[in-house]
Amino acid sequence: MPVREGGGSYPGDGVKRMADVNLTVDGKKLTAPAGTLLIEACKSVGIEVPSFCYYPGLSLQGACRMCVVKIEKMPKLQTACTTVVTEGMVVATDNDEVRQARKAMVELLLGNHPLDCPVCDAGGECELQDMTFSYGASESKFMEAKNHREEQQWSPVVYFDRPRCILCYRCVRVCGEGMDVWALGVQNRGVSSIIAPNQDDHLECEECGMCIDICPVGALTSGAYRYKTRPWEMNHVGTVCTHCGDGCKTTLGVRRCDTGMEIVRGDNRDKSGINNDFLCIKGRYAFDFAHSEERIMQPLIRKSGKLMPSTWEEAFELIGKRFAEVRDKDGGLAIGVVGSTRTTNEENYLLSKFARVVLKTNNVDHHRTADFPALAAALHSKPGQTASMRDVLTAPAILLIGNDPTNQHPLLAWQIRTNVRLRRAKLYVINSAPIKLQKQAAGFGLLPAGAEAKAVAFLGGDDSQLDSLVSDGTTREAWTALRDKIRAEQNLVIAFGSELRAQDIQTLVSVSSSLSGAKLICLGDYANSRGAADMGLYPDLLPGYQPVSEGGRFQQDWGALPAEKGLSLPEMVDAAKAGKLKALYVVGSNPIGRLGIDPFTFSKSLVVVQDMFLTETATIADVVLPAANSYEKSGTFTNTCGDLQLVKKAGEVTGTKPDFEMIVRIADAMGFDVRSLVPFGGGTHADMGQTRGAQSGEADRHAVWLEAHNLEPKMTPFDPMAILDEIQRVVAGYDVSRTNLLAGADQHIEIAHCGVGASHKPELIVPANDDLFSSGTLGRYSHTLNSVYENKPAESEIAAD
């Protein structure tokens, strides 16, 4: 049980599921499972009992007294947030006595609360405003001065305004219980009580900003957003975060600006995502790369050795002509294509198709961070063995091999912690270093560095590995005991990092297959790493892990395909050095910066780069096309678990184009019939004026209805929905409910239904090694991410070489 100042237990603590009980609330008869809190029972029949301090999933406080209700036979009003339903209970939630009590609470709060609503960030979305509106505490009974304290800046992203604080302790709990960071406390007592940060006058924490999101008033505000706009002046678009591979939904607040649509704010007001309440620093603040001053806003063409601003027409014409020349003269083998882990599935699929069909090459690759093809191979035709992100929240037990989710997969870590805390799930951790999640673990095996594969073999029954697993932290006996515990678990979710590759994954799958109900998660690093793999950005695999040697369905759909497997990225480098690679097409990737490739490698090749910034790769390009990022386009992402989600357009920067459109334009410039690349033109043929940027929390109702009636418009070859049709049709595993998808629900993709995959070249996997405060190229251009104290590199005792 987590430590908490002041008394409180979690709802349902130690309560066994018993028979349902019957009660009456405001004359309505209702039934709720024994142990249910009254406030939740009321909610279940649409009766809202107001509260500040009660927050589902966090420990109970009973502090704000807003949820008082009248229960028959009880002399005093009772707090619905701490009362458990009992048989025959008769409750009034809205009589005069209750309304008066709530009104008095609001009056008391307003007594000291500054009425600076006109300039408060929370104005318009403030729970205290709403409560005041509901209970009509319009008259001020006090004439004394309010207690004042100066506002404090706790970090570049967290500001605290004590007078506005109503002491609901949500921030303290979400930071401690939820994040396991415990950076906030309560100090002093009585009316002097104050929320305090862990470092005297500032915070040292994960800077997730959960405290800001959960604050019902404007006491905690975001350094990245404060005083920028009013909530009602923004549109709110729920889309998928573009940073790590977990696929959190982030709600972006956008507003018109000189250069298009500016993203002003990120938060998770929309709780419909797989992340529920959770967002990390990157999901919340690191959208600001989109408005970096270093963003490329027009095409660049190298003229006399220098990249010079140009026009789209000139750029496409040049690229189309040169690509066609190389293809026709030297063949597809002379062209290399490097795809992205942050472009949408539709773009990845299109790029994969474009390479094979238009450029006639299998030389396709991307920055691989996990061995998804090996998992596909191991699970081929064995469905039901992969876990979704939601499964992690409910699984009775979780085994984590390798990786450090707290830093690399913050949502996964949140799901694990929440599950352990609220559902008493058992966590087992096997790692070569101590990681923070150890704290939640029921069992921990400390490995010698690099021994993850041996641990998997040991789990599979290979006792000969035991000696090589023993470390200072874990003895032989401890390993055996740990294995016994893991083997006894039912419905275990096994999440593994990129430490396990190729054959190790095969072994792990055979271990998991021997456990009843076990499911797997393969952890890749970028927002659409899984999508890049699923969409076939491999030299030997087509979308759906279909080997190029057996084009199968794709032969029929795409037409004639090159049958020989193509060059991997390192092989392209070799080919370029040998002068055989005449052209390189890089979409949303920075292989030179991220993979340490010698920048002079491609000096004799035509290099075309689509990117937001002049990265190390873009700098050596002959043509650079300014790309939109995933916050500026629509499509789908598949997270590392295989959960497919809709990406919605939120921001816009004039002068950029989505990669999708650019690929189509290049095909067009090469004289290719784009209709056979993108099957557009289906559905309705009139512009219905609908948007795909639905408001926060809403499903895209237009699209849902149109889809249900087979009228979804795909009016142009630039519409990713047109290619989604094709993906759903031809990529095995992706035939999930389109209606659910458009309604905003995540849809789990069964990798087992995909092609046979491949277990190959584990050395091509290069972990991104991003942590909470870095995010590859994007992180470099995020001002906020770079501004937080925790992101300063630790002082190294060894001089850098």
Place this chain on the structure above:
Amino acid sequence: MKFSQEFEQRFADMLTHYPTKRSALVPTLLYAQDEAGALTDEVIVELAQRLDLTELEVRNVISYYSMLTTKPRGKYNVQVCTNIACMLRGGEELLNHCQKKLGIGHKGTTQDGLFSLEEVECIGACSWAPAVQVNYDFHENLTVDKMDQVLDEYKKKGTM
């Protein structure tokens, strides 16, 4: 951080009294304060480390209890009760008198560091009101004259 032998002995004993380490925190803080004069950053770091707590947790607790302080007080902390029973018998007048005599207000400390003054809540001397505690010593059934005597004695003791 160096504490007295007596402190260390009591601390070691107390740790065996409870199923959790942090249970020893509140009394330990008071004894530590008595020795160090105040709960300085150094004391906080030390006790947090000994009791497996964060410094924040220790600060949260310190700021709750009115006897605990992070700022040093005078050698003799004169705590005048003005709560109802004492008030009815002149506690407020006694406080005023001390303020004048010592030249300091509530929570003030004299220049020489000898006295601090504090208006405190009920100290459990209601039947012997008005009462004052100097550090831990009770002085009861006071009058202005008796108060003067008490203060003079401490002054003598403190400047010897």
Place this chain on the structure above:
Amino acid sequence: MASLVSHPDEVRVISKRFGQGATDIDRYLQLDGYKAVQKALSMQPDAIINEVKNSGLRGRGGAGFSTGMKWSFVPKQSAKPKYVLCNGDESEPGTCKDRLIFEHDPHSVIEGVMIAAIAVQSHTGYIYIRGEYRYLSVIMQKAIKDAYAKGFLGKNIFGSGYDLDIYWHGGAGAYEVGEESALMESLEGKRGVPRIRPPFPAVVGLWGGPTVINNAETLAAVPHIILGGAEWYAGLGTPKNGGTRLFCLSGNLNKPGVYELPMGYNLKKMIYEVGGGIPNGRGLKAVVPGGSSTPVLLPEEIDIPMDFDSVGKAGSMLGSGGVVVLDDTTCIVNFALRTIKFYQHESCGWCIPCREGTDWLKKTLTRFHAGAGLKKDIDNIYYLSENMLGKTFCPLGDAAAMPTMAFVKKFRKEFEDHLDGKPCPFEKAADRIPAMA
């Protein structure tokens, strides 16, 4: 050291060893000490609980809940250790009785804790003493050490095969910690913020184990009940209000002091005979009968027996036994202000109505007393209190609201006399420091 008083009407049970040197364990043994616990060891636990139930002993901390009943709520079987916790965090204004028990008869508290522990089959007890009582902590720590040295505590106490440890624990200045769940938080090394109840401490208490929490005076009475019998003890008081209790007489009295009187002793008699009446020939204005949180009684309301039920019927509470007497030179507004200042200072701040309510009451009353009050303030003060009453997380809010409402209701005229910029009519009316006898 607090001075002792006496009066012929006193019935000395708890105070019978006061002034007898009973802090010394051998002296305590001479005075029938540690006999009760040995008797308890030979009794069935249920029999002990029944004896205490039948004695009519009710909690001396203020709530007046049946002690035997409280013990009977502790589950017989428990996976987690059970605890007994003695509440010696005495801090209700007007109350100074536990102090005398700790000072003069610490072993009786230890013995009471031991009997409670045996009754609920617990093997660990704590005696929590407020931080200001440092000299009493010294006495108690020594008393416990002496009891261990004699083999009365520790393994196999009195050769009975029963193991029992008792430890001292100290506070550091917080009235709220006197609330039983906040007391447990404090003992666990946390801020003294009360816990959500249910579950009650008897089921889920210290470190999650079932816990009996009793006031020091309550526990000190237990050995006497076990030795003297329930019937004898009950017979000392009135029906349903067994025994005697220590009444702390304070305020404007000729002979203030702590007197042990039978439950049900007449309040008027207590003031005029035991307490020696009002000094300097002044009249009686009001009486706070059971510590600062109990509603004030007017002179015409004090001809009542001092037991839980009778005082309740009179619209107040017996509370902690602190009888504070106000003479007719007292300004009620100022008295109300001082009372609320205390609660404002001691509110833990956890819940809105107590944290904000006490602060606004203090602010309003301060201004009001200073002569800048408005007529509507009087209603506002009442309105604020009324809206705190019964709505706070723990009884501290009620403790602030109840007396304030009574002051306004019973002395409205005096509040009105402060209006219109008039100075407090009682200012400098009296030299409040009485000449010492």
